[in-house]
Amino acid sequence: MTTNNSLKFKKKDISERLANEIGLSTQISKKIIDDLIEIMKNEISLNRLNLKNLGSFRLINKNERVGRNPKTKKEFKIKARKSISFTASKKIIEKINYNY
Numbered sequence: 001m002t003t004n005n006s007l008k009f010k011k012k013d014i015s016e017r018l019a020n021e022i023g024l025s026t027q028i029s030k031k032i033i034d035d036l037i038e039i040m041k042n043e044i045s046l047n048r049l050n051l052k053n054l055g056s057f058r059l060i061n062k063n064e065r066v067g068r069n070p071k072t073k074k075e076f077k078i079k080a081r082k083s084i085s086f087t088a089s090k091k092i093i094e095k096i097n098y099n100y
Helices: 011-022 026-045 090-096
Strands: 049-051 055-062 065-068 075-078 081-088
Touching: 011 026, 026 049, 026 055, 081 090
Parallel strands: none
Antiparallel strands: 049 055, 055 081, 065 075
8 A cells, every 4th residue: 555655545545444444345445435436526516515624626617718838839729628626624724734
């Protein structure tokens, strides 16, 4: 399990940790994680996911705009799309900043 580099923390790592801490099989914990992620995706698509003491997810509509390649300065059109915004709760922010 990777814990040193948060960029490499995967679903597999979460399900293995869940299996070890609760005593479930890895397959059951993987199913729980997969189901939880599906529920979260559905709620975010309805723009209503707020997890107490963790934060809230919001769906954002981004308009079409002109982008520019910084190397060549060539302009191109970036299509309109949906994006997700996450705002951390005060408790999470306090925990992150505890050692500073």
